[in-house]
Amino acid sequence: MQKAWFYNEYGSIDVLQFGEFPVPKPGPGEILLKIRAAALNPVDYKKREGLFRSADCDFPAVPGCDAAGVVVEVGDGVSKLKIGDEVYSDIQHFTAGRPKQLGTLAQYTVVEEHLVAPKPTNLSFEEAASLPLAVLTAQEAFDIAKFEKGQSVFIVGGAGGVGSLAIQLAKHVYGASRIVSTASTGKLDFVKSLGADLVIDYTKQSYDQISEKFDFVFDTIGESAKSHVVAKEEAKVLDIASFQPHPRAEFFLVSPSGHNLEKLQPYIESEKLKPVIDPKSPYSFSDVIEAFKHQESGRARGKIVISPIE
Known part of the structure; x- marks a missing residue:
């Protein structure tokens, strides 16, 4: 036993x-x-x-x-x-x-x-x-979005388990040209340190006050009913925390894979992904x-x- x-x-x-x-x-x-x-x-x-x-x-x-x-x-x-x-x-x-x-x-x-x-x-x-569930979820999100080097991404919830890894993946693996994320007041510097170009304090600024539009919106906290407004017209919006996301968004559950973890090993061992x-x-x-x-x-x-x- x-x-x-x-x-x-x-x-x-x-x-x-x-x-x-x-x-x-x-x-x-x-x-x-x-x-x-x-x-x-x-x-x-x-x-x-x-x-x-x-x-x-x-x-x-x-x-x-x-x-x-x-x-x-x-x-x-x-x-x-x-x-x-x-x-x-x-x-x-x-x-x-x-x-x-x-x-x-x-x-x-x-x-x-x-x-x-x-x-x-x-x-x-x-x-x-x-790492496994969170990093595989973030990895699969970028793959579902068919994210291309040079595109921009808006990550909702940058201080969380998935969001904190998604920022690092965007910067070091997928070659994002611009990474914007959200966090509470006390976590702004932490999320910036992960590689975000701009961190929006969600306690002071709402999504509809953000004029910039993004190639991919990755919502890790289930707020796609509001966060979808920052997506470009043809952009993919993924929501991993709401089983009934906004019609503009898609929900998915990660499909775990040892092979996908192995693909990330060089980034982990070179400390680009922490x-x-x-x-x-x-x-x-x-x-x-x-x-x-x-x-x-x-x-x-x-x-x-x-x-x-x-």
Whole structure:
């Protein structure tokens, strides 16, 4: 048996329990991962609240998508990874069927080899765990938008887990000519330091007061009903936080991929793409409740990490 956080019913943070959970065996094409660090994402608490109720996993459910750790067992057909490899992954492929019952807020989990990538050599387990879901979401957004070098981008929510990485991707990977983002008053300098050319204080300026128009609008906080107005007429508008976005916008869930993580490895190891971890992190494994409270407050800056998992 292993230690894990889980819930047996949908609801608020109060339904989370800490206890014992079976250690799984990896099936064909899967690895058993000993988790050294995990990270929280908004989808974790939205899932707990019943967001995927119509197509969810069975109870008890262990939350968590992001993890970094060490391969301790491999299933039949695993060809690239071996026992002892240090890896990281977004293990939950929400668009490929029912989510996994065993997430990453546990000491061990199983994950398909194709969702896993070698941990960048310059990152700690905590830094690596903070990246997968958020960076893959931002990467997929630019690809969906068919973003081209020299175009401009407006990123709503530049201080968040996805937004903080989207700014770095825009600057160092996709060659944006102009990057404008939004943040609250206290986070303006932080978002500017990530590479934004201009950061708009959303507490003082509304979207319809912004005269500039952009080639791509990436809304990471679900405000496409308002933010779509800064898009050029033919520009793509993506909203990853509202299941019913403005008609001008599209919603998508990330399709995780180890291959896509590997494509970003040179940018990570050259430190052009840096993890952004909330200053209150890491939270200990026993403090997961407090970590979720911080996540659900909407005040996190970057990603919330849980470590060590023991």
